[in-house]
Amino acid sequence: MNNTKFTVLGSGNGARAWCAQIAAKGLPVVMWEPLEATEDYLKLKEEKEMYLEGDMNIGGKLAGVTMDIEEAMDGADFLLVIVPSFAHKPIFKKMIPHLKDGQNIVVVPGNFAGFRLRKMMKEAGVERNITISEMTTMPYACRIRNYNTVTVYKKKFALGMGTSPKEKNGYVTDVLNTVFAGYVEYLPSDNLLEIDLDNCNCIVHPLPVLLNYGEIEKNGDTYRHYIDGITPLISEQVMMMDEERLVIGRKLGLELHSCLSQLKMFYGQNDSETLYDYVHSPDSPYFDLVGQSVDSRYIKEDVPGIVVPLMLLAKKAGMEAPICELVVKLASQLHGVDYVAEGTNLETLGIEDLSIEEIVKMVS
Amino acid sequence: MKFAVLGSGNGARAWCAQIASKKHEVVMWEPLEETEDFKKIREEKEMFLEGDMNLGGKLAGATMDIAEAMDGAEFLLVIVPSFAHEPIFRKMIPHLVDGQNVVVVPGNFAGFRLKKMMKEMGVEKDITISETASMPYACRIDTYNTVMIFKRKFEMKMGTSPQSKNSEMCRILNDIFEGYVKYLPAENLLEVDLENINYTLHPFPVLLNYGEIEKNGKTYRHYMDGITPIISGKMKKLDDERMAVGAKLGLKLQDCLSQLKMYYGQNDTDTIYDFVNSDQSPYKDLVGQSVTGRYLTEDVPGVIVPILLLAEKAGMELPVAKLAVELASFLHDVNYVEKGTTLETLGLADLTVEEIVKLVS
Secondary structure: OOOOEEEOOOOHHHHHHHHHHHHOOOEEEEEEOOOOOHHHHHHHHHHHHEEEEEOOOOOOOOOOEEHHHHHOOOOOOEEEEOOOOHHHHHHHHHHHHEEEEEEEEEOOOOOOHHHHHHOOOOOOOOOOOEEEEEEEEOEEEEEEOOOOEEEEEEEEEEEEEEOHHHHHHHHHHHHHHHHHOOEEEEEEOHHHHHHHOOOOOOHOOHHHHOOOOHHHHHHHOOOOOOOOOOOOOHHHHHHHHHHHHHHHHHHHOOOOOHHHHHHHHHHHOOOOOOHHHHEEEEEEOOOOOOOOOOOOHHHHHHHHHHHHHHHHHHOOOOOOOOOHHHHHHHHHHHOOOOOHHHHHOOOOOOOOOOOHHHHHHHHO | OEEEEOOOOOHHHHHHHHHHHHEEEEEHHHHHHHHHHHHHHHOOOOEEEOOOOEEEEOOEEOOHHHHHHHHOOOOOEOOOOOOHHHHHHHHHHHOOOOOOOOOOOOOOOOOHHHHHHHHHHOOOOOOOEEEOOOOOEEEEEEEEEEEEEEOOEEEEEEEOHHHHHHHHHHHHHHOOOOOOOEEEEEHHHHHHOOOHHHHHHHHHHHHHHHHHHHHHHHHHHHHHOOHHHHHHHHHHHHHHHHHHHHOOOOOOOHHHHHHHHHHHHOOOOHHHHHHOOOOOOOOOOOEEEEEEEHHHHHHHHHHHHHHHHHHOOOOOHHHHHHHHHHHHHHHHOOOOOOOOOOOOOOOOOOHHHHHHHHHHH
């Protein structure tokens, strides 16, 4: 373990937080900056340090900071891809030529990255004996405070992760649990699809924005997505959509977890029975989350990136997903964008010609 | 001329006062209960308007006996919410006689419904059926014999089946409302049915402000708070669909914004949002809304659904209207297409689009 080398691909809030987390264990970690040689980047390259503050206070020395992906990946055992999901494709394109047998890729959060990476490797004619892991979500809500310090508002207690091939999941989970020991626990899942579809964002993000569109347009700066947007009735509608997701999961042979149970796993157990109750409970991390927009990524990313593939998988399995479909249609109508055509569809994942069994097997 | 007003709500009492002020004979029929109001009206036989209009006069009578109310009446004015059309037509049909003129305010497909019910009940009478596109005023009962008019409309469309009788019917109503409201002749009843701008104005803003209405329904203002610039833009798309259906059916419809200007006064606003916030807007003091209010429970099944189904019959898709119906159905857990005014309930399921237009021309 002490010889395990990590590379974080990305330089945003989450990527820097992971650098600090790994560095705190005295493990070698290199940060790859994908875009520009910013002031932050130049200082980090010089000083090679990263820290967390707030809900967690740890940090340490980095092994290096580079914009050269080949250098960043060279000799790395773990490649941690920690970027918004719209950046997966361009980063995978740069990453694939330098992949080596035996490397372990972890995508945080997953968002169907496993399918996408395998498809892109196939298209690029690159065959490697690698593992691909995904997480359901980021382990913390955090924001960069200054170039070498990330404020962690709230860490999650536990979250799910899966690996393809499945027999390597124990190993990858053990490594990450060692890195995060005492802070976050990673719970093994059966396959990547389970991780992809256990994404709560597609449930708790779009519908409340759509049903509060007017208020968000008027008072976006002070509007609180969870506290103002998830009313008792909207909580019920959101839970109905979640139930639809769980039914789709069962039909696909996956063991999914309700959003409410995931929120309790992330932020603390209590006896809330509805999302509304949980959001207003003492364990809620949402009281101070202010600001929303009708063009928010809660729609622009979560609808095409998660609701659309969930709906398309349901259709492939011969099921109706009326609430997902309604959310996609309404978001498409309001944004004047065809989110099915623009979204993560079965073609972009390279699974349009596969049966459900073949799809699940592919990421097991 | 003898009139019977069938109904006893805000609009029905206002029409009684309007007709009475012209010294025509008018009887009010109370469809439901012998309330205190009803008893006092039957005793005193007077009705008045106040507010935007101040007039009134003596009624010929007030009764709960529909046969008595309809007896000898040349004009039967049905002035009730549209969900009450069917039960009232059921009571009315056995007493219809040749030569009577039925006017439904507002129409909401009542012509089709009445014709279908008469056929089913085996009643054939030589009558006319007219519809207005809207209520001529926004009003609220103040005391038993006085109705407060918040705002009257300047003019609106009216149609009659058979079409040949429409100019005569318009002339009669224009005489009664002279100096207040003007009725403009439409080509046919279907044109009047499709001119209902509640289609555009009511459901969509409720759906897109669901959370705020749930939280602050008592102080929420449907038009001022609910119709934001973006939502106004989406309502225009919904209205464009209605206009497209009209064009496909050969009807000359008016867009929502130009109807608002016709009703409440011309100005140079370009959007529904701008009109709602203009000096001519009647909406500034309209307070209170509910997520289960009639803007969804009546206007989705009663206005959007039949227009959507007619469009589908004509081979058109109305994606925005369909979305409104599906979203309302989901939120209320009611299938508003099944529960709504379908082509079956209007007796149109087996007709072609041409036959439908002809039926009410």
